Amino acid sequence: MTIVKSVTCPVCGCLCDDIELVVEDGKVEEVKNGCAICESKFIGYRGEHRVLKPKIRQNGKLVDTTLQEAVKKSAEILANANYPILYGWSSTSCEAQRVGVELAEEVGGVLDNTAVVCHGPSILGIQEVGIPSCTLGQVRHRADLVIYWGCDPWSAHPRHVERYTTFAEGRFEGSEWKGYLQKFKAAAGRKKIKRVMKQAPVKNPPSIEPVTPSEPPQKMKKDGRKLIVVDVRRTMTAEVADYFIQVEPNKDYELMEALRALVRDQELDVNSVAGISVECLEELVDIMIGCNFGIIFFGLGLTMSAGKFRNIDVAISLTRDLNMRTKFAIMPMRGHFNVTGSNTVFTWQTGYPFGVDFSLGYPRYNPGETTSVDVLLRRESDAALVIASDPVANFPKKAVQHLVKNPLIVIDPHMNATSLMADVVFPSAFVGIEVGGTAYRMDHVPLPLKKVVDPPEGVLSDKEILNRILEETRKIKLKQVEAA
Amino acid sequence: MELLIKNGFVFDPINGINSEKMDIAIKNGKIVDSIQEKNAKVIDASGLTVMPGGVDIHSHIAGGEVNAGRLLRPEDHVKDVERKTAITRSGVGYSIPSTFTTGYRYSRMGYTTIMNPSMSPLEAKHTHEELSDIPMVDKASYPLLGDWWFVLEYLQKGDLEECARHIAWMMETVKGYAIKIVNPGGLESWGFGRNVHSIDDRVPGFDVTPREIICGLCKVNKMLNLPHTIHLHTNNLGVPGNYATTLETMKCLEDLAGDDKPVAHITHLQFSSYKGRDWRTMKSGAEEIANYVNNHSHLTMDMGQVIFTDTTTMTADGPFQFNLYNLTGHKWVNHDVETETSGGIVPFRYRRKNVVNATQWSIGLELALLIKDPWKIFLTTDHPNGGPFTAYPKIIAWLISKKARMATLKRTHPKAIKRSILSSIDREMSLYEIAVVTRGGTSKALGLKHKGHLGVGADGDVAIYDLNPESIDLPTDYKVVRKAFSRAKYTIKGGQVLVKDGEVLQEMYGKTMWLNVETDEPCRIPEEMKTKFRDYWTVEFDNYPVSDHYLRSQSPITVKASI
Amino acid sequence: MVQQKLRVILLTGRTIEQGVGKERGKASQEYFESVSMCYMDPEDMKKLGVRNNTNILVTTKYGSVVVKAVKYRRAPHTGMIYIPYGPWANAICSHETDSIGMPTFKGIPAQVAPAQNKPVLNMEELLKIEFGK
Structure with a gap:
């Protein structure tokens, strides 16, 4: 039995690197410090659904084949394609990505990653106005106001709050964990009372609390870190927040512009914006201006709803405005x-x-134009290589219809919806478990991924598979040139 | 492989060779005394200028900041692309070229060694990954250490030895080459949106001043016997009236100069040489700075020359970039790094018809020309802050020719001409002096023993330019000179011909240099670090160092410290 | 009165169960259960006469799919339904990228109807019907 420490978790953009693994007989037996998803990854990697041999489609069915055969077939597909898509890349190492760029350049294709259906709009927003940001440790040490907007770290980045924000212990700001424990106990007590009240024949049942209270709760006036959640629905994270603001769907842009106006000391001539009273917004703006270091974390709630990159543009602009008054930062909550x-x-x-x-x-x-969903919708691509991603499950139906019509190569450790549709399937080693490499945290801090156990026999890393395809493709193209 | 470069006019300032007709022989990648001609590849360099490969002391070519700049500016790339060829990779250019393009373009200008001056230690892996993807040149990187909490804490305690040990540990851990200090104290203050405004302001949260940081690290640098001096970006950079701060900074280092050797390098000096109360009254402070520098010998500097073009400014000086954003309202990236540093990016266009920009342009040239000794001030644009490095040939033309300078100065804002004394300067540099400010001087200041000269044992890095020093009149034919320096006739790296007639002949990856600093006592740092690490950073101790995996090819330099 | 149909806004996104299921493997039962479902507000369920853990048919301009309705504990969010990312959600999401590469995955107008007797398709069945492979 060996214990491997300081393992980087290859699940979400938090990239927690304090995971401890107990390895026995070449298998991960126990996971310490990780969240539920992390445990699932480190235990589930050797699940029963894993395929160990490359597959190739023959007569409409996927059948086992040799690695050489699969490489040859893939290279033929790519070398003969006029406009292939090389998509995915977000769940593999930078080392593999570097080979990927070379391959895309060699075959003259479209190179695209999953950001396009995730934080692509955030990047477009950044290209419009820039981004005042920082590393997560800066938030941990300094932030006394944390706002999660359109994201639910409790579900998607489970350790984010604990490691980097409100519940973390920093040099200038302490953890709020104890306060929340008390709050939770109190809330549990209240629920009990409510239940009893419901059973009891009470004439006037307690009214339902308004969704967003017009006045911020008392605790917003306390010292120490404060947590605000803005979302269209009450999420897990909203439960622990000091202040939850429920915005109407597709109205984030309006709300943000209203806040900008208030930050600039302009008066609003309406009573409410996006379902929230103006008094409440004024209080919110005062809290934002009054903090020493504030940060907005935003998620797909902004990038995917109406406005898309304009939502990000305005969120960043709000942060820019706030920097005239105090220190403020903003960061996208990157997924993979x-x-x-x-x-x-x-x-x-x-x-x-x-x-x-x-x-x-x-x-x-x-x-x-050059983004994969659009290329697919215009039906221009004539082949695709998908790596470490599952577009059949994640792209809109109409785009997938064109994707699966043309030759499709899939490199992925798991069988997924896309590999079921593929013409060539390469099982690959799990990055961060069976093969090492590098990954970048959501704040651009690079971290090494560890190789903890050996991959199953015959299963290669993404990088190695790509290298072989690249080599073979070059050979074919050289022959084509010579023949011509 | 052996290579013989015959009959060229050789300029090798470190060895005092000035336009001598001689042969240069290279064997196994190094300069040798002589080789047998029949075994060697021969380059006939008669009528050509032969220099050591260029050494750039300060150019932001890789790392988090540079890449954030690339991401920020698709509009910068779209106008300047590089096609894939059978030999070279594709890419984009202009102010922040992609990695491959960066390597090719430097090589086409005859440069062979580039110093990347700004690396946040936490993100050093990123810098090294990018450096590994820059072909054609040797390179090294300076970690940002001036506002590192450990430095501030040990300086506060007055424990220089302990501070030195930590720096030694850091150099090895992040594979760095020199101590970079940016707006000392200001970056830590910027953590809460503040700044320091003189070298005697207290840093909030720490009982130290910028003066103490600068002097402390200068002493540490000496204790560690590092090959380069501290590399300093001054306080109040880019603020009118800042020449006074710069002079004070220079003065505070006077006492630390024991022998004749420089103890500090003040980088992109142009940005620190402004007189005036505000931008309306801003004018050149170059004369005062040059007067001081001409009377002292404890400093080296580089120009930070401004080019009239659209470029991307990026520094670790977060508050400065914030001010620039306020000034321009342009896109703004800020990136503070926990425990260590900050950073910012703002696109910027320097305009001829803008008084301030035109004055900035004049100041860079004034400094280079008024400071008499070319071994003190070197050619840079602080790429890409003053303009992209591809503009170096233009600057060379301005340095060698008053005619070239006046041609540009005439077309600037008329008021700008009066705000500097550039028009009254008659000095015109020789090719020998150009060789000093682009290779000899820089490599000497960097303490690179095998670079920047063509003596026996030096690296076989040579640049050959299509210039005949006997027949050309530099001041009048400055356009010929500009063209020659834009497209090297040959660029030779480690004895291999990489570029011919400005075209890449073969791709080759150079080495990354870093310092392995050996202290007397075995280093106790890691133990102490382990206990503190989780309090300071959000990553684990084991995951912090830059392992060999991140260096495609390396050349560690061992330094014996005196502690 | 019980309604036959209810107009709602469709949201899609992550849940921790979906995260856990995806790492287990896309062919796993955990994954299937975590993404072939739909969170609804209890009030809305009442309006439709849909009980917890029974099937509903969700229809948008872009398609329709049968998923299991699950009561959302942190109500209220009347008029909104939430389906975790996955093939079921994508069967009814918008492919409009507004010329920036990003399809619309949130805030799509949709209709919900009870479908007690229609089965939730498994992944292979769903893909077969959608893409014929």
Whole structure:
């Protein structure tokens, strides 16, 4: 039995690197410090659904094949394609991504990562106005106001609050954990009373509390860190927040613009914006201006709803405005563990973070044109390589219909919806468990991923598979040139 | 492989060679005395200028900041692209080129060694990953250490030795080359949106002043015997009237100069040489600075020359970038790094017809020309802050030719001409002096023993330019000179011909240099660090160091410290 | 009175169960259960006469899908339904990218109807029907 310490968790953009694993007989037996998703990953990686042999489609069915055969077939597909899509990249290492860029350049395809259906709009927002941000430790040490807007870390980044924000212990700000424990106990007590009241024949049942109280709760006036959640529904994170503000769906932009106006000391001539009273917004703005260090974390609640990148643009602009009054930062809550890394690698090698088109021999970027969903909707691609991602499960139906019509290569440790539709399937080693590498945290801090156990025999890393496909593709293309 | 460069006019200032017709022989990647001609590849350099490969002392080419700048500015890339060829990778250019393009473009200008001056230690892996993807040149990086909490705490305690040990540990851990200090004290203050405004302001939360940080780290640098001096970006950078702060900073280091050797490098000096109360009254303070520098020998500097173009400013100086954002209302990136530093990015266009910008342009040239000794001030644009490095040939033309300078100065804002004394300066640099400010001087200041000269044992890095010093009249033919320095006739790295006639012949990856500082006592730092690590950073101790995995090819330099 | 149909706004997103299920493997029962469901407000369920853990049919302009209705504990959010990311959600999400590459996954107008007798398809069945492979 060995204990491996300081393992980086390859699940979400938090990239917690304090995981301890108990390894026995080449298997992970126990996970310490991790969240539920982390445990599921480290225990589930050797699940019963894993395939160990490459597969190839014959007569409409996927059958086992050899690695050489699968590499050859993939290289043929890519070398003969005019405009292939190379999509995914967010759940693999930077090392594999670097080979990916080379492959995309070689075959003149479109290189795109999952950011396009996730925080792509955030990047577009950043390209419009920039972004005042920081690393997560800065938040831990300094932030006395944390706002989660359109995101639910409790569900998607379970340790975010504990490691980096409100419940973390910093140099200038302490943890609020104890206060919350008390609050929870009190809340549990209240619920009990409510239940009893319901059973008892009371004439006037307690009225339902308004969704967003017009006045911020007393605790917003206390010292120490404060937590505000803005969302369209009461999420898990909203439960622990000091103040929950429920915004009407698709009205984030309005709300944000109203806040901007208030930050600039303008008067609003309406009574409420996006379902929230103006008095309440004024209080909120005072809290924002009054803090020493505030931060907004935003999620897909902003990028995916009406307005899309304009929501991000305005959120960042609000942060810019707030910096005239106090110190304020803003950060997207990146989902996949290395989606930030793929943006980073693509950018340093090509200048652009996603949706990079190599069809003219140099990198070109025009979101809406060179992004994968649009290429698919226009039915222009004639092949695809999907790595470490599941677009069949995550793209809209109409885009998937074109994707599966053309030859499709999938590299993924698991069988997923996309591999079920594929023509060539490569099982690969789990990055961060069976193979090492590098990943970038949501705040751009690079962290090493550890190899903890050996991959099953014959299963290669993403990087190695890509290298072999690249080599084979070059051979075929050389032959084509010679023949011509 | 052996290479013989025959009959060129050689400029090798470190060895005092000035336009001598001689042969340069390279064997196994190093300069040797002589080789047998029949075994060697021969380059006929008759009528050509031969110099050591260029050494850039300060150019932001890799790392978190640079890449955030790339991500921020698709509009910067779209106008300047590099196609994939059979030899080279594709990419984009202009003010923040992609990594491959950066390497090719430097090589085309005859540069072979580049110093990346700003690396936040926490994100050092990123810098090194990018450096590993920059072909054609050797490189190194300076970690940002001036506002590192450990430095502030040990300086506060007055424990210089302990501070030095931590710096030694850091150099090895993040594979750094020199101590970079940016707006000392100001970056920590910026954590809560504040700044320091003189070298004697207290840093909030720590009982130290910028003066104590600068002097403390300067002493530490000496204790550790690091090859380069501290590399300093002064307080109040980019603020009118800041030449006074700069002079004070220079003066506070006077006492630390024991022998004749420099003890500090003040970087992109142009941005620290402004007189005036505000932007309306801003004018050049170059004369005062140059007078001081001409009478003292404890400093080296680089220009930070401004080019009239659209570029991207990026520094670790968060408050300065915030001010620039306020000034321009442009896109603004801020990136504070826990426990260590901050950073910011703002796109910027320097305009000829803007009085301030035109004055900035004049100041850079004034400094280079008024400071008499070329071994003190070197050519940089603080790429990409003053403009992209691809503008170096333009600057060379301005330095060698008053005619070239006046041609540009005439077209600037008329008021700007009166705000500096550039028009009255007659000095015109020789090719020998150009060789000093672009290779000899920089490599000497950096303490790179095998770079920047062509003596026996030096690295076989050579640049050959299509210039005949016998027939050319530099001041009048400055356009020829500009062209020659834009497209090297040959660039040779480690004895390999990488570029011919400005085109890349082969791709080659250079080495990353870093310092392995050996202290007397075995280092106790890791033990102490382990206990403190989780309180200071949000990553684990084991995951902090830059392992060998991140360096494609490396060249550690061992330094013996005196502690 | 019980209604036949209810107009709602469809949201999609992550849940911790979906996260756990996805890491277990997309073919796992955990994943299936975590994403072939739909959170509803209890009031809305009452209006439709839908009981907890029974099937409903969700229809948008882009398609329709049968999922299991689950009562959302942190109500109220009347007029909103929430389906975790996955093939079921994508069967009815908008492909409009507004020329920026990003389809619309949140805030889509939808209709909910009870579908007690219709089964929730498993992944392979769903893919077969949607894409014929």
